[in-house]
Amino acid sequence: MSIFPEHFSFLDGRDFERRPQQETMASKVYYALSEGLNLCVEAPTGVGKSIAYLLPAVKWHRNTEQTKPIIITTHTKHLQEQLLKKDVPAVQLMLGEDFNAVIGMGRGNYICMRRMNAAAAGSPDFLPDESMIPEVFRIKSWSATSENGCKTELPFAVDNGAWGTVNAEEGNCLNQRCPHFKPCFFQKSRRSLYGADVIIVNHALFFADLAIKAETGDEQAGILPSASAIIVDECHTVEDVAAVHLGIRLSAGTFLYQLRRIYNKRSKRGAISTVSDNRGRHLAAKMHDEVRDFFQSLHAWLPDENKTHRIHEPVVPENPLAEGLTQLCGLLELYADEEEGNPEKETEYRSLSRRLLKLTDSLSFFLRASSEEHVFWFEKSTKHLSMHAAAIDVAPILNDLLFRSKTPVVTTSATLAVSEKLSYYRSRVGMSESLDMILDSPFDFKNQMKVFAAQTLPSPKENDYEKEALTWLRYFIHMSTGGAFVLFTSFSQMKRIADAVRPFMNEMGLKLLVQGEAASSALLLQAFKEDNNSVLFGTDTFWTGVDVPGESLRNVIIMRIPFAVPDHPLIAARCEHLEKTGGRAFFDFSVPEAQLKLRQGIGRLIRSAKDRGIVVLMDSRVSNTNYGAKFLRAMPEGCEIEHF
Ligand code: SF4
Numbered sequence: 001m002s003i004f005p006e007h008f009s010f011l012d013g014r015d016f017e018r019r020p021q022q023e024t025m026a027s028k029v030y031y032a033l034s035e036g037l038n039l040c041v042e043a044p045t046g047v048g049k050s051i052a053y054l055l056p057a058v059k060w061h062r063n064t065e066q067t068k069p070i071i072i073t074t075h076t077k078h079l080q081e082q083l084l085k086k087d088v089p090a091v092q093l094m095l096g097e098d099f100n101a102v103i104g105m106g107r108g109n110y111i112c113m114r115r116m117n118a119a120a121a122g123s124p125d126f127l128p129d130e131s132m133i134p135e136v137f138r139i140k141s142w143s144a145t146s147e148n149g150c151k152t153e154l155p156f157a158v159d160n161g162a163w164g165t166v167n168a169e170e171g172n173c174l175n176q177r178c179p180h181f182k183p184c185f186f187q188k189s190r191r192s193l194y195g196a197d198v199i200i201v202n203h204a205l206f207f208a209d210l211a212i213k214a215e216t217g218d219e220q221a222g223i224l225p226s227a228s229a230i231i232v233d234e235c236h237t238v239e240d241v242a243a244v245h246l247g248i249r250l251s252a253g254t255f256l257y258q259l260r261r262i263y264n265k266r267s268k269r270g271a272i273s274t275v276s277d278n279r280g281r282h283l284a285a286k287m288h289d290e291v292r293d294f295f296q297s298l299h300a301w302l303p304d305e306n307k308t309h310r311i312h313e314p315v316v317p318e319n320p321l322a323e324g325l326t327q328l329c330g331l332l333e334l335y336a337d338e339e340e341g342n343p344e345k346e347t348e349y350r351s352l353s354r355r356l357l358k359l360t361d362s363l364s365f366f367l368r369a370s371s372e373e374h375v376f377w378f379e380k381s382t383k384h385l386s387m388h389a390a391a392i393d394v395a396p397i398l399n400d401l402l403f404r405s406k407t408p409v410v411t412t413s414a415t416l417a418v419s420e421k422l423s424y425y426r427s428r429v430g431m432s433e434s435l436d437m438i439l440d441s442p443f444d445f446k447n448q449m450k451v452f453a454a455q456t457l458p459s460p461k462e463n464d465y466e467k468e469a470l471t472w473l474r475y476f477i478h479m480s481t482g483g484a485f486v487l488f489t490s491f492s493q494m495k496r497i498a499d500a501v502r503p504f505m506n507e508m509g510l511k512l513l514v515q516g517e518a519a520s521s522a523l524l525l526q527a528f529k530e531d532n533n534s535v536l537f538g539t540d541t542f543w544t545g546v547d548v549p550g551e552s553l554r555n556v557i558i559m560r561i562p563f564a565v566p567d568h569p570l571i572a573a574r575c576e577h578l579e580k581t582g583g584r585a586f587f588d589f590s591v592p593e594a595q596l597k598l599r600q601g602i603g604r605l606i607r608s609a610k611d612r613g614i615v616v617l618m619d620s621r622v623s624n625t626n627y628g629a630k631f632l633r634a635m636p637e638g639c640e641i642e643h644f
Pocket of ligand 1: 111112113114115168172173174175178179180181184185186187
C-alpha cells in the first residue's frame with residue numbers, strides 16, 4: 001500500500017504529482033524504521049527526497065507511538081527552512097493532522113537574560129570592556145520585543161565579543177535557580193525540543209552534540225534529546241563535518257578573549273575584577289601576555305604565509321603555558337568555592353575555569369601532536385595563526401556513536417554512489433550495516449543533456465594545456481551563447497583563465513562573473529541568475545549546493561577532474577592512512593572522491609524536467625587514461641557523449 005494519499009492538493013491548489021522514485025523511497029524509509037534498520041539512499045535531484053523521508057517517518061512515529069522525537073540533520077540552512085516552511089506543512093496536509101516540528105539551534109545563539117542584564121548594568125565583573133556597553137544596550141532593547149531571542153534574527157550586525165557577554169553559553173547557566181528560568185529564550189527553546197515530534201538541526205550542531213554525549217557518556221548531555229530515528233540529509237558532507245567536530249581549532253584570539261573575560265588589565269574589568277585576592281588578576285594579566293607572545297613567536301617561526309603547515313612531531317617538549325593556565329583555573333575554582341551562596345558568581349567562575357582548562361588541554365594535545373588518530377596542522381595568514389587537529393578516520397568513531405546505536409539512521413543525498421554502489425560512501429563514514437537504495441533520476445538525460453569530453457587536448461598537467469583549453473573554452477561559451485558555469489579546482493588557474501578570456505567575453509557582449517570579484521558568492525550567483533547570458537567562473541562553493549533551474553544555466557564546463565588538493569594535511573593524512581591499512585590512496589580515495597565531486601558539479605545543470613544543456617569536460621584524462629573511464633561512466637544514464 002502506498003505511503004502517499006490517493007489524491008492530494010497543496011494549499012495553493014496545485015495537485016500533488018506522484019513520482020515513482022519518491023514512492024519507492026518512502027516505502028523503504030517506512031520499512032527501515034519499522035525494522036529498526038539503517039538505510040542509505042541516493043535520491044537524485046527531482047525525486048523529492050525530503051517528503052519521501054518526512055512523510056513515512058512521521059507516519060511511523062505516529063503508528064508506533066514513539067515518545068522520542070525524530071531528528072533530521074542537514075548541512076545547509078536553506079534545506080532546514082525548506083523543511084520547516086514547505087515540507088512540514090505539506091506532510092501535515094497529507095496526513096490530515098498536525099505534528100510538532102521545530103528547528104534546534106546551539107545554545108550560544110540565544111540571549112541569556114541573566115548575563116545580559118548584568119552586562120547592561122555595566123557591572124565590571126560581567127563586562128570585560130566598557131566599549132561594549134552601547135552594543136549590549138542595543139541587544140537588550142531588541143530582546144524586549146524579540147520572540148525567541150535568537151542571534152539569527154538580530155536586525156543588525158553584532159560584534160562576537162559583545163555577543164559573548166550576553167549569550168547563553170555552555171556551562172554558565174543557573175537552570176532552575178535562575179530567576180529568568182521560565183521566560184528564558186534558551187530554556188523555552190529547549191523545552192520545545194523536548195516536546196517536539198520532529199527536530200531539524202544542522203550537521204554542526206548534531207555532531208557537536210554527539211561529541212558532548214560521547215565525551216560525558218550521558219545521553220541527556222548536550223542540547224538534543226535522544227531520538228527515535230535520525231535522518232541525515234545532505235549526508236555527503238558528514239565525513240568532513242564530523243572530522244572537524246571531533247577535532248580542535250585554537251587561536252590566540254580564543255585564549256585572549258577568555259583571559260580578558262577573567263580579567264582585563266587595560267580596562268580593569270572582568271569576572272574577578274572585584275575579588276579581594278590579587279593573585280588571580282596578576283596571573284590572568286601575566287598569562288594574557290604569555291599567550292600572546294607564544295602565538296607571536298610561533299607565527300614568526302613558521303616559514304610561509306597563507307599556508308598550512310602540517311606537524312608530525314611535538315612542537316615544543318611540553319606546553320609552556322600549561323602550568324600558569326592550570327594555576328589560574330585553580331584560583332577560579334577557589335573563588336567559586338568562596339561564592340557558594342552566590343550562584344551567579346559561582347557559576348561564572350566555574351564556567352570560566354572549565355573553559356580555560358579545556359583550552360589548555362587542547363593546546364597540550366596539539367603541541368604534543370602524538371595522537372595517531374589525528375592529523376595536526378597550523379594555518380598561517382599575514383597576521384593570524386591557528387592550530388588544527390582533525391580525526392583522520394571518522395568511520396570507527398561514527399560507527400560506534402551513530403550507526404551501531406539502537407536508533408535507526410537514514411542517510412540520504414543527491415549524489416552518493418561511486419561506480420553505482422554506496423559501499424564507498426558507507427565505508428568513509430562507518431555505516432557498516434545498512435539497506436542500500438539508489439534511485440533513478442526522474443529526468444530524461446537522453447534528451448536533456450549532452451556531454452562533450454576532451455580527447456585531443458593536452459593533459460592539464462602539461463604546459464600548453466591552458467593555451468589550448470582557452471580556444472575550446474571560447475568555442476563552448478560561444479556554442480551556448482553564455483549561460484555557463486565554468487568550474488575550477490584552483491583559484492590561481494581560474495584567475496589566469498578569466499583574464500585571458502575577458503576580451504572575448506567583451507567582444508561577445510557577455511557578462512563575466514568571477515568568484516572573488518563580487519562582495520559574496522551569493523551576490524555573484526544572484527547576478528548570474530538575473531542575466532540569461534552571463535558566464536560564471538567559480539571554484540569549490542559552486543560545485544555543490546547551487547541551484548539554478550531554468551534557462552540561465554545551460555552549459556557546465558569542468559576544467560579539470562576535481563581531485564582533492566593532496567597537500568592539504570587532512571587529505572594527505574587520509575591517503576597515508578589508506579596506504580598503511582593496505583589500500584591504494586589514488587584508486588581507493590582520490591578517484592572515488594573526484595567521481596563524487598564531478599557528479600555533483602555536473603548535477604548543477606539539470607534541475608527540472610524542463611532544463612536542457614551541455615556538459616563539457618576539459619580534462620582529456622577522462623578519455624585517455626584507464627581510470628578516466630570511471631568518470632565517463634559516472635555521467636547520467638542515457639546522455640550522449642561526444643569526444644573533441
Ligand atoms: S536559565 Fe540559564 S540561560 Fe536562561 S537566563 Fe537563566 S542563566 Fe541564562
